[in-house]
Amino acid sequence: MSADRRSSKNPLLVSLLILFLVVVAYWLYDTFFRSNSLQIKMNSPAFSLTDLNGETVTEARFDGKIRITSFIFTRCPDICPATTANMVALQSELQKQGLFGKEVEFVSITFDPVNDTPDVLQQYAERLGIDQRGWTLLRGEEGEVKTIASKYNISIVRLDDGLFAHSVTSLLLIDGKQRVRNIYKMGEEMDNEKMMSDIKTLLEEQQRDS
Template structure:
Protein backbone atom coordinates (compact mmCIF):
# COMPACT_ATOMS: atom_id res chain seq x y z
CA UNK A 1 0.00 0.00 0.00
CA UNK A 2 1.36 3.46 -0.95
CA UNK A 3 2.07 6.27 1.41
CA UNK A 4 -1.07 8.08 0.26
CA UNK A 5 -3.21 5.22 1.63
CA UNK A 6 -1.49 5.03 4.93
CA UNK A 7 -3.17 6.47 8.05
CA UNK A 8 -0.88 9.09 9.49
CA UNK A 9 -0.21 8.65 13.22
CA UNK A 10 -1.58 11.38 15.46
CA UNK A 11 1.11 13.02 17.48
CA UNK A 12 0.74 13.29 21.26
CA UNK A 13 0.71 17.08 20.99
CA UNK A 14 -2.09 17.06 18.44
CA UNK A 15 -4.14 14.68 20.62
CA UNK A 16 -3.70 16.89 23.68
CA UNK A 17 -4.75 19.93 21.68
CA UNK A 18 -7.86 18.05 20.52
CA UNK A 19 -8.75 17.00 24.08
CA UNK A 20 -8.20 20.56 25.30
CA UNK A 21 -10.50 21.90 22.60
CA UNK A 22 -13.16 19.36 23.55
CA UNK A 23 -12.92 20.40 27.21
CA UNK A 24 -13.22 24.06 26.27
CA UNK A 25 -16.30 23.24 24.20
CA UNK A 26 -18.05 21.05 26.77
CA UNK A 27 -17.27 23.07 29.91
CA UNK A 28 -19.65 25.95 29.11
CA UNK A 29 -22.28 23.45 27.94
CA UNK A 30 -22.02 21.50 31.21
CA UNK A 31 -22.04 24.72 33.24
CA UNK A 32 -25.16 25.82 31.38
CA UNK A 33 -26.91 22.53 32.11
CA UNK A 34 -26.08 22.80 35.83
CA UNK A 35 -27.26 26.41 35.92
CA UNK A 36 -30.55 25.51 34.24
CA UNK A 37 -31.06 22.69 36.74
CA UNK A 38 -30.51 25.06 39.68
CA UNK A 39 -32.83 27.69 38.19
CA UNK A 40 -35.40 24.98 37.53
CA UNK A 41 -35.38 23.77 41.13
CA UNK A 42 -35.80 27.26 42.59
CA UNK A 43 -38.28 28.21 39.89
CA UNK A 44 -40.38 25.13 40.66
CA UNK A 45 -40.28 25.96 44.38
CA UNK A 46 -41.39 29.53 43.65
CA UNK A 47 -44.19 28.39 41.35
CA UNK A 48 -45.48 25.71 43.74
CA UNK A 49 -45.41 27.87 46.89
CA UNK A 50 -48.60 29.83 47.34
CA UNK A 51 -47.95 33.45 48.19
CA UNK A 52 -49.06 34.22 51.74
CA UNK A 53 -50.71 37.62 51.63
CA UNK A 54 -50.44 40.22 54.39
CA UNK A 55 -53.81 40.49 56.16
CA UNK A 56 -53.03 43.34 58.57
CA UNK A 57 -50.25 44.67 60.80
CA UNK A 58 -50.43 43.71 64.48
CA UNK A 59 -49.73 46.46 67.00
CA UNK A 60 -47.11 45.92 69.67
CA UNK A 61 -48.44 44.91 73.08
CA UNK A 62 -47.12 44.07 76.53
CA UNK A 63 -48.50 41.33 78.78
CA UNK A 64 -47.21 39.22 81.67
CA UNK A 65 -45.71 35.82 80.97
CA UNK A 66 -46.04 32.66 83.05
CA UNK A 67 -42.75 33.44 84.80
CA UNK A 68 -44.31 36.60 86.21
CA UNK A 69 -42.25 39.00 84.11
CA UNK A 70 -43.42 41.22 81.26
CA UNK A 71 -43.33 40.21 77.62
CA UNK A 72 -43.49 42.65 74.72
CA UNK A 73 -44.60 41.36 71.33
CA UNK A 74 -41.82 43.20 69.54
CA UNK A 75 -39.26 41.22 71.56
CA UNK A 76 -39.79 38.41 69.09
CA UNK A 77 -39.56 40.60 65.98
CA UNK A 78 -37.84 38.71 63.20
CA UNK A 79 -39.47 35.43 64.20
CA UNK A 80 -42.57 33.79 62.76
CA UNK A 81 -45.20 33.60 65.51
CA UNK A 82 -48.13 31.23 65.89
CA UNK A 83 -50.60 32.91 68.24
CA UNK A 84 -53.33 31.08 70.18
CA UNK A 85 -55.96 32.67 72.44
CA UNK A 86 -57.23 30.35 75.16
CA UNK A 87 -58.26 29.79 78.77
CA UNK A 88 -57.09 26.82 80.80
CA UNK A 89 -60.57 25.81 82.01
CA UNK A 90 -61.74 25.40 78.41
CA UNK A 91 -63.17 21.87 78.13
CA UNK A 92 -62.53 21.17 74.46
CA UNK A 93 -61.24 23.52 71.74
CA UNK A 94 -58.38 25.15 73.67
CA UNK A 95 -56.70 22.00 75.04
CA UNK A 96 -57.13 20.23 71.69
CA UNK A 97 -55.47 23.20 69.98
CA UNK A 98 -52.60 23.30 72.48
CA UNK A 99 -52.12 19.55 72.03
CA UNK A 100 -51.78 20.03 68.27
CA UNK A 101 -49.39 22.92 68.81
CA UNK A 102 -47.21 20.62 70.91
CA UNK A 103 -47.01 18.28 67.92
CA UNK A 104 -46.02 21.18 65.68
CA UNK A 105 -43.44 22.20 68.27
CA UNK A 106 -41.78 18.77 67.98
CA UNK A 107 -41.78 18.91 64.17
CA UNK A 108 -40.23 22.38 64.18
CA UNK A 109 -37.57 21.18 66.62
CA UNK A 110 -36.64 18.39 64.25
CA UNK A 111 -36.06 21.00 61.55
CA UNK A 112 -34.12 23.30 63.87
CA UNK A 113 -36.68 26.11 63.57
CA UNK A 114 -38.41 26.16 66.94
CA UNK A 115 -37.40 29.02 69.20
CA UNK A 116 -34.82 30.52 66.85
CA UNK A 117 -37.06 31.20 63.85
CA UNK A 118 -40.56 30.25 64.98
CA UNK A 119 -42.16 31.09 68.31
CA UNK A 120 -45.50 30.04 69.80
CA UNK A 121 -47.61 32.42 71.89
CA UNK A 122 -50.62 31.33 73.96
CA UNK A 123 -52.62 34.22 75.43
CA UNK A 124 -55.18 33.64 78.18
CA UNK A 125 -58.27 35.84 78.35
CA UNK A 126 -59.23 34.52 81.81
CA UNK A 127 -57.12 36.64 84.21
CA UNK A 128 -59.10 35.64 87.31
CA UNK A 129 -58.24 31.96 87.00
CA UNK A 130 -55.14 31.81 84.81
CA UNK A 131 -52.46 32.98 87.20
CA UNK A 132 -48.78 32.52 86.31
CA UNK A 133 -48.77 29.31 88.37
CA UNK A 134 -51.81 27.92 86.54
CA UNK A 135 -50.26 28.75 83.17
CA UNK A 136 -47.03 27.01 84.21
CA UNK A 137 -48.98 23.87 85.09
CA UNK A 138 -50.88 24.05 81.80
CA UNK A 139 -47.63 24.42 79.83
CA UNK A 140 -46.07 21.47 81.64
CA UNK A 141 -49.14 19.33 80.95
CA UNK A 142 -48.55 19.71 77.20
CA UNK A 143 -44.75 19.51 77.46
CA UNK A 144 -44.42 23.01 76.05
CA UNK A 145 -40.83 24.18 75.70
CA UNK A 146 -41.11 27.68 77.13
CA UNK A 147 -37.80 28.75 75.63
CA UNK A 148 -39.79 29.14 72.42
CA UNK A 149 -43.39 29.06 73.63
CA UNK A 150 -44.72 31.96 75.67
CA UNK A 151 -47.82 31.71 77.87
CA UNK A 152 -49.20 35.19 78.49
CA UNK A 153 -51.83 36.84 80.63
CA UNK A 154 -52.91 40.33 81.64
CA UNK A 155 -55.80 42.25 83.10
CA UNK A 156 -59.09 42.17 81.20
CA UNK A 157 -58.54 45.56 79.58
CA UNK A 158 -55.02 44.76 78.34
CA UNK A 159 -56.03 41.40 76.87
CA UNK A 160 -59.19 42.85 75.30
CA UNK A 161 -57.06 45.37 73.42
CA UNK A 162 -54.99 42.52 71.95
CA UNK A 163 -57.97 40.33 71.05
CA UNK A 164 -59.63 43.25 69.26
CA UNK A 165 -56.48 43.95 67.28
CA UNK A 166 -56.45 40.33 66.12
CA UNK A 167 -60.17 40.53 65.33
CA UNK A 168 -61.12 37.93 67.93
CA UNK A 169 -64.48 37.99 69.70
CA UNK A 170 -64.47 36.89 73.35
CA UNK A 171 -67.59 36.84 75.55
CA UNK A 172 -67.68 35.78 79.19
CA UNK A 173 -70.63 33.52 79.96
CA UNK A 174 -72.81 33.54 83.13
CA UNK A 175 -71.18 30.30 84.30
CA UNK A 176 -67.71 31.87 84.13
CA UNK A 177 -66.67 30.15 80.91
CA UNK A 178 -65.93 31.95 77.66
CA UNK A 179 -67.33 31.88 74.14
CA UNK A 180 -64.73 32.95 71.62
CA UNK A 181 -63.91 32.93 67.94
CA UNK A 182 -62.19 29.64 67.13
CA UNK A 183 -59.25 31.17 65.30
CA UNK A 184 -55.48 31.21 65.77
CA UNK A 185 -53.07 33.37 63.83
CA UNK A 186 -49.79 33.30 61.96
CA UNK A 187 -47.72 36.49 62.26
CA UNK A 188 -44.53 37.08 60.29
CA UNK A 189 -41.25 38.52 61.53
CA UNK A 190 -42.34 42.04 60.57
CA UNK A 191 -45.44 41.87 62.76
CA UNK A 192 -47.94 41.29 59.95
CA UNK A 193 -50.79 38.83 60.31
CA UNK A 194 -50.51 36.41 57.39
CA UNK A 195 -53.01 33.66 58.17
CA UNK A 196 -56.04 32.98 60.35
CA UNK A 197 -56.36 29.24 61.00
CA UNK A 198 -59.08 27.12 62.52
CA UNK A 199 -58.49 25.56 65.93
CA UNK A 200 -58.53 22.01 67.28
CA UNK A 201 -59.91 19.57 64.68
CA UNK A 202 -59.96 22.35 62.06
CA UNK A 203 -56.18 22.75 62.16
CA UNK A 204 -54.57 21.53 58.93
CA UNK A 205 -51.22 20.60 60.46
CA UNK A 206 -49.50 19.92 57.16
CA UNK A 207 -50.40 23.32 55.68
CA UNK A 208 -49.56 25.14 58.91
CA UNK A 209 -46.15 23.49 59.06
CA UNK A 210 -45.47 24.30 55.42
CA UNK A 211 -46.43 27.95 55.84
CA UNK A 212 -44.42 28.43 59.02
CA UNK A 213 -41.39 27.01 57.21
CA UNK A 214 -42.07 29.23 54.20
CA UNK A 215 -42.18 32.41 56.26
CA UNK A 216 -39.15 31.34 58.31
CA UNK A 217 -37.08 30.72 55.17
Protein backbone atom coordinates (compact mmCIF):
# COMPACT_ATOMS: atom_id res chain seq x y z
CA MET A 1 0.00 0.00 0.00
CA SER A 2 1.36 3.39 -0.94
CA ALA A 3 2.13 6.15 1.57
CA ASP A 4 -0.47 8.36 -0.12
CA ARG A 5 -3.18 5.71 0.39
CA ARG A 6 -2.28 5.26 4.10
CA SER A 7 -2.27 9.02 4.72
CA SER A 8 -5.71 9.38 3.12
CA LYS A 9 -7.14 6.94 5.69
CA ASN A 10 -5.68 8.66 8.74
CA PRO A 11 -8.22 11.51 8.85
CA LEU A 12 -11.03 8.95 8.68
CA LEU A 13 -9.56 6.96 11.55
CA VAL A 14 -9.14 10.12 13.61
CA SER A 15 -12.78 11.10 12.93
CA LEU A 16 -14.02 7.66 13.95
CA LEU A 17 -11.94 7.78 17.13
CA ILE A 18 -13.34 11.21 18.04
CA LEU A 19 -16.90 10.00 17.39
CA PHE A 20 -16.28 6.95 19.59
CA LEU A 21 -14.96 9.11 22.42
CA VAL A 22 -17.96 11.44 22.17
CA VAL A 23 -20.38 8.49 22.38
CA VAL A 24 -18.55 7.06 25.41
CA ALA A 25 -18.50 10.45 27.14
CA TYR A 26 -22.23 10.91 26.55
CA TRP A 27 -22.94 7.42 27.91
CA LEU A 28 -20.90 8.09 31.03
CA TYR A 29 -22.68 11.41 31.61
CA ASP A 30 -26.09 9.86 31.04
CA THR A 31 -25.34 6.94 33.35
CA PHE A 32 -23.75 8.72 36.28
CA PHE A 33 -25.22 12.23 36.19
CA ARG A 34 -28.40 12.59 34.20
CA SER A 35 -29.95 9.49 35.76
CA ASN A 36 -29.82 11.31 39.10
CA SER A 37 -31.69 14.33 37.81
CA LEU A 38 -35.41 15.04 37.48
CA GLN A 39 -36.92 16.16 34.22
CA ILE A 40 -38.76 19.46 34.01
CA LYS A 41 -42.42 18.55 33.51
CA MET A 42 -43.73 22.08 33.00
CA ASN A 43 -43.44 25.61 34.34
CA SER A 44 -45.45 26.24 37.49
CA PRO A 45 -48.04 28.96 36.81
CA ALA A 46 -48.25 32.26 38.64
CA PHE A 47 -50.98 32.61 41.27
CA SER A 48 -52.33 35.07 43.79
CA LEU A 49 -54.31 33.52 46.65
CA THR A 50 -55.07 34.22 50.30
CA ASP A 51 -53.66 32.54 53.40
CA LEU A 52 -55.46 31.98 56.71
CA ASN A 53 -54.51 35.46 57.91
CA GLY A 54 -56.09 37.09 54.88
CA GLU A 55 -52.73 38.00 53.39
CA THR A 56 -52.07 37.69 49.67
CA VAL A 57 -49.60 34.98 48.73
CA THR A 58 -48.04 34.62 45.30
CA GLU A 59 -45.65 32.07 43.86
CA ALA A 60 -42.80 34.54 44.51
CA ARG A 61 -42.94 33.72 48.23
CA PHE A 62 -41.43 30.32 47.40
CA ASP A 63 -38.64 31.45 45.08
CA GLY A 64 -35.50 29.50 45.84
CA LYS A 65 -37.35 26.88 47.87
CA ILE A 66 -38.51 23.40 46.98
CA ARG A 67 -42.18 22.88 47.60
CA ILE A 68 -44.80 20.14 47.57
CA THR A 69 -48.19 21.44 46.46
CA SER A 70 -51.52 19.68 46.90
CA PHE A 71 -55.09 20.61 45.94
CA ILE A 72 -57.62 19.58 48.60
CA PHE A 73 -61.01 20.17 50.18
CA THR A 74 -61.64 19.43 53.85
CA ARG A 75 -64.97 17.62 53.29
CA CYS A 76 -63.15 15.00 51.22
CA PRO A 77 -63.89 11.62 52.84
CA ASP A 78 -60.79 9.70 51.78
CA ILE A 79 -58.04 10.83 49.39
CA CYS A 80 -57.42 14.33 50.77
CA PRO A 81 -57.07 13.40 54.46
CA ALA A 82 -54.92 10.39 53.53
CA THR A 83 -52.73 12.66 51.42
CA THR A 84 -52.43 15.22 54.20
CA ALA A 85 -51.58 12.49 56.74
CA ASN A 86 -48.79 11.21 54.48
CA MET A 87 -47.53 14.75 53.97
CA VAL A 88 -47.48 15.21 57.76
CA ALA A 89 -45.28 12.10 58.01
CA LEU A 90 -43.00 13.60 55.35
CA GLN A 91 -43.08 16.89 57.27
CA SER A 92 -41.77 15.08 60.37
CA GLU A 93 -38.89 13.55 58.45
CA LEU A 94 -37.94 16.91 56.96
CA GLN A 95 -38.12 18.51 60.41
CA LYS A 96 -35.66 15.92 61.75
CA GLN A 97 -33.24 16.90 58.99
CA GLY A 98 -33.68 20.63 59.60
CA LEU A 99 -35.10 21.23 56.12
CA PHE A 100 -38.79 21.90 56.74
CA GLY A 101 -39.78 25.55 56.52
CA LYS A 102 -36.26 26.48 55.45
CA GLU A 103 -35.34 24.79 52.21
CA VAL A 104 -38.55 22.81 51.73
CA GLU A 105 -42.14 24.04 52.16
CA PHE A 106 -45.59 22.57 51.65
CA VAL A 107 -48.60 24.29 50.11
CA SER A 108 -52.20 23.06 50.20
CA ILE A 109 -54.83 24.88 48.13
CA THR A 110 -58.54 24.35 48.74
CA PHE A 111 -60.97 24.40 45.82
CA ASP A 112 -63.99 24.55 48.16
CA PRO A 113 -63.73 28.11 49.55
CA VAL A 114 -67.39 28.39 50.59
CA ASN A 115 -66.99 25.57 53.10
CA ASP A 116 -63.25 25.90 53.70
CA THR A 117 -63.20 29.20 55.53
CA PRO A 118 -60.04 30.27 57.37
CA ASP A 119 -61.50 28.86 60.61
CA VAL A 120 -62.31 25.50 59.01
CA LEU A 121 -58.83 25.27 57.49
CA GLN A 122 -57.26 26.19 60.83
CA GLN A 123 -59.19 23.40 62.55
CA TYR A 124 -58.16 21.01 59.78
CA ALA A 125 -54.51 21.97 60.26
CA GLU A 126 -54.66 21.47 64.02
CA ARG A 127 -56.51 18.17 63.75
CA LEU A 128 -54.08 16.63 61.26
CA GLY A 129 -50.83 18.02 62.65
CA ILE A 130 -49.96 20.58 59.97
CA ASP A 131 -47.02 22.77 61.01
CA GLN A 132 -47.84 26.16 59.52
CA ARG A 133 -44.28 27.38 60.03
CA GLY A 134 -43.52 25.57 56.79
CA TRP A 135 -46.92 24.64 55.41
CA THR A 136 -49.13 27.30 53.84
CA LEU A 137 -52.87 26.78 53.44
CA LEU A 138 -54.37 28.86 50.65
CA ARG A 139 -57.82 29.67 49.33
CA GLY A 140 -59.37 31.66 46.51
CA GLU A 141 -62.53 31.75 44.43
CA GLU A 142 -63.55 28.28 43.25
CA GLY A 143 -63.23 29.19 39.58
CA GLU A 144 -59.88 30.82 40.18
CA VAL A 145 -58.45 27.73 41.87
CA LYS A 146 -59.85 25.44 39.18
CA THR A 147 -58.09 27.58 36.56
CA ILE A 148 -54.78 27.28 38.42
CA ALA A 149 -55.27 23.52 38.78
CA SER A 150 -56.06 23.14 35.07
CA LYS A 151 -52.66 24.65 34.23
CA TYR A 152 -51.15 21.65 36.01
CA ASN A 153 -53.50 19.38 33.99
CA ILE A 154 -55.50 18.69 37.15
CA SER A 155 -59.25 18.25 36.72
CA ILE A 156 -61.70 19.33 39.44
CA VAL A 157 -65.44 18.71 39.03
CA ARG A 158 -68.24 19.65 41.42
CA LEU A 159 -70.66 16.76 41.94
CA ASP A 160 -74.42 16.93 42.42
CA ASP A 161 -74.06 16.41 46.18
CA GLY A 162 -71.80 19.46 46.46
CA LEU A 163 -68.62 17.43 46.90
CA PHE A 164 -65.86 17.20 44.30
CA ALA A 165 -64.10 14.68 42.10
CA HIS A 166 -60.53 15.48 41.15
CA SER A 167 -57.44 13.99 39.55
CA VAL A 168 -55.71 11.50 41.83
CA THR A 169 -52.31 12.25 40.29
CA SER A 170 -52.14 15.83 41.47
CA LEU A 171 -49.40 16.12 44.08
CA LEU A 172 -46.68 18.39 42.69
CA LEU A 173 -42.96 18.74 43.37
CA ILE A 174 -41.87 22.25 42.37
CA ASP A 175 -38.32 23.54 42.42
CA GLY A 176 -37.01 26.95 43.47
CA LYS A 177 -37.24 28.22 39.89
CA GLN A 178 -41.00 27.60 39.67
CA ARG A 179 -40.75 24.41 37.60
CA VAL A 180 -42.69 21.20 38.17
CA ARG A 181 -40.16 18.39 38.51
CA ASN A 182 -42.42 15.48 39.44
CA ILE A 183 -46.09 14.61 39.91
CA TYR A 184 -47.25 11.96 42.38
CA LYS A 185 -50.38 10.02 43.19
CA MET A 186 -52.31 11.16 46.22
CA GLY A 187 -53.83 9.19 49.08
CA GLU A 188 -52.68 5.77 50.19
CA GLU A 189 -50.61 5.30 47.01
CA MET A 190 -48.22 8.08 47.99
CA ASP A 191 -44.59 6.97 48.07
CA ASN A 192 -42.91 9.08 50.75
CA GLU A 193 -39.52 7.44 50.18
CA LYS A 194 -39.60 8.39 46.52
CA MET A 195 -40.70 11.93 47.36
CA MET A 196 -37.90 12.31 49.91
CA SER A 197 -35.39 11.00 47.40
CA ASP A 198 -36.61 13.49 44.79
CA ILE A 199 -36.43 16.35 47.28
CA LYS A 200 -32.83 15.42 48.08
CA THR A 201 -32.05 15.31 44.34
CA LEU A 202 -33.37 18.86 43.92
CA LEU A 203 -31.46 20.07 46.97
CA GLU A 204 -28.24 18.69 45.51
CA GLU A 205 -29.07 20.28 42.17
CA GLN A 206 -29.63 23.67 43.80
CA GLN A 207 -26.32 23.40 45.65
CA ARG A 208 -24.50 22.65 42.39
CA ASP A 209 -26.16 25.60 40.65
CA SER A 210 -25.56 28.08 43.45
